[in-house]
Amino acid sequence: MELRHLRYFAVLAEELHFGRAAERLHMAQPPLSQRIRDLERELGVRLFDRTRHRVQLTEAGALLLEHVRPVLSGVETAREAMRRIRPGEAGMLRAGVPPDTNPVVLPTLTAGFARQAPDVLIELHELTTDQQLTRLREGELDAGVVRHPSDTVGLESGPVARRELGVVLPADFPSADGTPAGEGTGPLRLRDVDGTPLIIFPREMAPRLYDHILTVCRDEGFLPGAIRHARNPHFVHGLVLAGRGIHLNEAPGAPLPQGLVWRPLERAELAWTTSVVWVPSRHNQAVAAFTRAVTEGLKAAGHRIVDEEPAGEARE
Structure with missing residues (x-):
């Protein structure tokens, strides 16, 4: 029948x-x-x-x-x-964002997208870089906000945003001059924390980025005494407060828990380098609007755009 x-x-x-x-x-x-x-x-x-x-x-x-x-x-x-x-046809855009996205990014992103594509609903998914790349290639996402370096072969990317990383550590952590970290605001050198355990996201979240961070740490004279994995910010901060290690991250958008401080690094070798990526055949006006909205959101969170290459240009 x-x-x-x-x-x-x-x-x-x-x-x-x-x-x-x-x-x-x-x-x-x-x-x-x-x-x-x-x-x-x-x-x-x-x-x-x-x-x-x-x-x-x-x-x-x-x-x-x-x-x-x-x-x-x-x-x-x-x-x-x-x-x-179907994205761009008075439909829905399915997009991924990193789990630790700065809260400032999301309201700017969603407001900007609603303004530029009022007829398209946006469905945001909290996904790691590798999860996003897999779902993009399987057609389960229309666009993703990923951290680099990452395996983006066959995908296209929008402008690249950069935010330098610093160190989250206990306020009483001894600096190179012997004073507690909480008493200073100047930059630290990575070699000043050599031998200290490092708290970092699990490698499966973004393997290439993970390896890149550890390589830069080694090259700058920081060999962690141990590596501990955590992805939830509250858990990370709890581990740092407990003296279980230090953590590399961008400057906090809100006050850290009492007993923690953030210090910039002397050399800006480590950074979150972020862009929107998509499958070339799925690029449309909705994806372009999302790319512009993400760029606005990242700027609002303190990122600077280091690559203004027009969206749609392919890169690995």
């Missing part, structure tokens, strides 16, 4: 006239008659009583119509849902 045959049946049941039904269906009358006969043969019942002057539903036809109407209504509802989910 084909869906189109059920639709032919429903239209004929409403019109009770082969000519008018065929006109509504944009088809000739003979093929319509043939399709109805095929349906009757398949079901083993007569659906219409036909005479030269009128067409009437049989009891079986009336019963079938009761079942067919909700089926056709459900199909149309499903079609409408699929139309709405």
Whole structure:
């Protein structure tokens, strides 16, 4: 039983006239008659009583119509849902953002996107860089906000934003001159914390970025005494307060818990380097609007745009 045959049946049941039904269906009358006969043969019942002057539903036809109407209504509802989910067509844009995205970014991002693409709903997913890249390639996301370096081969990217990282550490952590870290505001050198345990995100979140951070630390004279993994900011801060290590991150947007301080690094070798990426074949006006909105949000959170290359240019 084909869906189109059920639709032919429903239209004929409403019109009770082969000519008018065929006109509504944009088809000739003979093929319509043939399709109805095929349906009757398949079901083993007569659906219409036909005479030269009128067409009437049989009891079986009336019963079938009761079942067919909700089926056709459900199909149309499903079609409408699929139309709405197509990005850029008064639909929905599915996008990923890193779990530790600065809170300042999100309100600026969503407001900017609503202003630029008012007919498109945005659905944000909290995902790691590698999770985003996987879902982009599998068609489950339309765009992602990822940290670099990362495996973006085959994807396209918007402007790159950069925010230098510093060190979150206990206020009584001894600086190179012997004074507690909480008593100074000047930059630290990575070699000043050599041997201290490091608290960092799990490697599977962004393998290339993870390896890059550890390589820079080594090159700058910082070999952690141990590496501990954490992704939740509250857990990270608790570990630092407990003396379990130090943490590399951008300057905090809100006051840190009592007992913690943030100090910039003397050399700006470590940074969050972020951009929007997408599959080239899925780029459209909604993705472009999202890219602009993310750029606005990152600027509001203190990032500077280091690559104003137009969105749509491919890079690895």
